[in-house]
Amino acid sequence: MRLSRYFLPTLKEAPSDAQIVSHQLMLRAGLIKQEAAGIYAWLPLGLRVLKKIEQIVREEQERAGAVELLMPTLQLADLWRESGRYDAYGPEMLRITDRHERELLYGPTNEEMITDIFRGFVKSYKALPLNLFHIQWKFRDERRPRFGVMRGREFLMKDAYSFDIDEAAARVAYNRMFVAYLNTFARLGLKAVPMRADTGPIGGDLSHEFIVLADTGESEVFCDRKLVEMAAPGHDFDAAAVQAVFDERTALYAATEEMHDVAQFEAQTAEGDRLSARGIEVGHIFYFGTKYSAPMKAKVAGPDGQDTEVHMGSYGVGVSRLLGAIIEASHDAGGIIWPDSVAPFDVVVINLRANDEAVSAACEDAVAKLEALGKDVLYDDTDERPGGKFATADLIGVPWQLTIGPKGLADGVVELKRRATGEKISVSLEDAIARLTA
C-alpha cells in the first residue's frame, strides 16, 4: 500500500480529552476518529488491526469447536421479557421504537437471542455439545463513556454460547473456552491471567475474567506471579486435558479487587510470588446453568426420551477493546509497538528521497519482493522529510522499518530497524528480505 494513496491521518498532538495513553495513541496514529460519545469510526489503519485481532479470536474459537453465525444488532424487546432481563437491565440498554411502535433494543449481549435460535431448531441431545459464537457490534449506553475504545458505547464483541445436556458436560464446554482464551490472548502477544470473577448481570454460578496486566490498567488485581509466566496450553481439547489446564491455573491465587481476600492470598501464595498489579479486562466467561433455558423453555430430549433444560454458558471477548489493551501493554515514548500477530502491516518501506528515480525504483523493487512473499507492506512514498517519516513509522508501530536512501543505495545497503527494540542494521536488500521472511 502506497502511503500517498492511503488514508492515514496522523496527529502531532492528542486531543486534551484523551486521558489514557492508548486513547491518545489511537487518535495520534490515525486508528480511530470519534463520531459521538463512545462511538468511533475505524480509520483504515485501525480497521486493519481490528480485523487481525478478530481473525485470531475466530480461529481460536473454531479450533475449540465453536461454530460461527451472526446475529443482528437489533433485537425484539419481547425476547428479553421472556428472560426477565428487559426491565432489569437498566439505562445501559439502548431502547428503540420503530415506525410501527414496536419495541426494539440494540443488543448489549445475546443470551436471549441465541437461546431462541437454539430452541427453534435443536430438539435432541444428539446435537450436543453445541457452541455457537458470533462477532458483532454491541451497544451499551455507558453513563460516562471514556478512555476511547476501552469504554466505548458501540463496541465489537465476540460472544460464544454453549449448550449441553447437564452440568458436567457444560463444565467441559467452559473449560474448553478457558483454554481457547489462554491460546487467544497469547497469540495476541498479551499476558492474560484468568481470575475468578463476580457474575454480575449475566448471572450464574461460575465465572472468570481474563485480565491483561498493564501499568496503566483500569483496576488493581492480585495474583500469583507464576500465572503470568505460564505458556499457552495449546490445542488439546479433550475433556481431561482442558480440566487439567483449568485445575493447574485455578490452583493459584488470582483475583480482581472486588473478589480479593488478603488472608487467602497470603495463605495461598509465597511472599515472593505475590503480585499486585494493574489490569485490564479483555475476556469474561460464565457458566449459568439453566438461567435462560428454564424461563425460555430451551429443552432437548435426553437419551431417556425425557425433555430436559439445557445447561448454558457464555464467553465474551472485547475485540475492539483489545486494541486499547494491547497498546496499553505495548508502547513507548515514540508510539505504538504492535505485536507481529496483529500489526496493521508487517513492514514499512521508507523512501528517503521520493523524487530520486533510482531510490524509488529500489523501494518499489523491495515492496514487490516482500509482497510476493506474502508480507503486508506499507510504502512511504511521500515527499515528507526523513525525520517525519521515521516519527510516523515509530508512532504507528509497524514491527519492521526498511529504509532506503541514496547513500545506502550507492553502498548497496538498506537499513532495517526493529520497532520493538530500536535495533538497526545495515544489510543488503536480499539480507533484509531474508530476515523479514525468516
Add this chain to the structure above:
Amino acid sequence: MRLSRYFLPTLKEAPSDAQIVSHQLMLRAGLIKQEAAGIYAWLPLGLRVLKKIEQIVREEQERAGAVELLMPTLQLADLWRESGRYDAYGPEMLRITDRHERELLYGPTNEEMITDIFRGFVKSYKALPLNLFHIQWKFRDERRPRFGVMRGREFLMKDAYSFDIDEAAARVAYNRMFVAYLNTFARLGLKAVPMRADTGPIGGDLSHEFIVLADTGESEVFCDRKLVEMAAPGHDFDAAAVQAVFDERTALYAATEEMHDVAQFEAQTAEGDRLSARGIEVGHIFYFGTKYSAPMKAKVAGPDGQDTEVHMGSYGVGVSRLLGAIIEASHDAGGIIWPDSVAPFDVVVINLRANDEAVSAACEDAVAKLEALGKDVLYDDTDERPGGKFATADLIGVPWQLTIGPKGLADGVVELKRRATGEKISVSLEDAIARLTA
C-alpha cells in the same frame, strides 16, 4: 467441517409467509432465521456465503483503488441536520434517543459521516483522488419488510465515497466504480446490467443501477441484449480505459421501468436485441457534485491555493441482498445452485454408511486430502438415510458432491456429482480429487 458437529438446521417446508423462491430456499437451507420483521440472524451456512460475497466485493473495491475503513452503525442526528437530510429522510430512518436525551440514528447510508471524516483531516488537493469505502450493517425502517433479505430492514451494505477536486476528476472516480461493479458482479456469477437511474434521496446529476436479470425479479427492465452478454472489463483503471468501458456500455439502451422510454428503446435498439426482463437491483452508483460538501464545508486547497468544495460520488452494493439475488438467478427444483465463487463449501463429502468403519475411513481420507489442497469441505458423517443426504446436498447447493459408499469402495470408485448440471461420474478417489482441484 463435520455435519454432525455443525449447525445446519434445514427445513422440509418453507414457512408460508415466504413468498419468493430465494426467501423460501434461504429458510429451508438453514441460511437465515428471522428475528423480527426484516431482521435476520445469519446461521453458519448463510454467514459463510455472506463472507465470501463480502470478500469479493472488498477485493474489487481495493483493486479499483478504494481504501477500506469502518464507520459505526449509529450516528448523531446533528450531522444530518448539517446536510438538511435529517428532517427530509422520513420514517425510513430509525431515530434513537440515548440515556442523556441525545438524538442518534441507525445509519441508512453514510454521506454525512464520511464527509465529516474527510473535512476533519483532508486539507489539500494533493490527497486526492480519494475513495473510502466500508462494509457495515445499515438500517432502513421499511414500511413493509418482505422477501427475506431482499427487502430487509437491517442489511449489510458496501458503500464507497469518492472525493475529487472537480467534476472531470469525479467522473473518472465514477467510471472506476462503474468498472469495479461490472467486475464484482461477474465474479459473483451474475449477469448485471448497468441502467441509467433516478437519483432519489441521495441526490445528484448522474446515477446508474446495476440490475441482475432473474425471472423472479422485483421490477421490469428493458435493455439491449448485447449488454447481457458482455464480458467483465477487467482491471485497467486508467482514466481513458474506464471511460471507454463506460461509453461502450452506456451507448446501448438500458432502463428500469421508471426511466423507460419506448420510443427511444425502439429507435436505439434493433428489434431482435430488444430485451424486456425482470430485474433485481444489486448496486447503485451516484455522482452528486457538491451536494454534501457545500453545506458541510468540505473544502481543500487547490493547486492555486484557493479553497474549493470537493466533488463527491457514492457507490453502494447490497451485500446481504446479493444472497437473495444470486439464489433468484441460480436455483432449481432441488434447491440452491451456488456459483463456485460464493459457495459456502467447495464440496460436500457424503458418507453413505456412517456406521461402516471402512467407508468412514475412506471419507475421512478424502476430506483430509481435499482440505490439504485448500478446499472447504463439508463432511456429511451423519446417520441420515442416503436419500435425505442427497436432498440436503442439493438443497444447500454446494457445487460438488463426492459420495462414498460400501459398494463403490469395493469397486475402488467414488461418485462425483456436479450440482449445477446433475452430471454424475464414477471415478477413483484420485481422479475425483484431481477434477475438484483442476
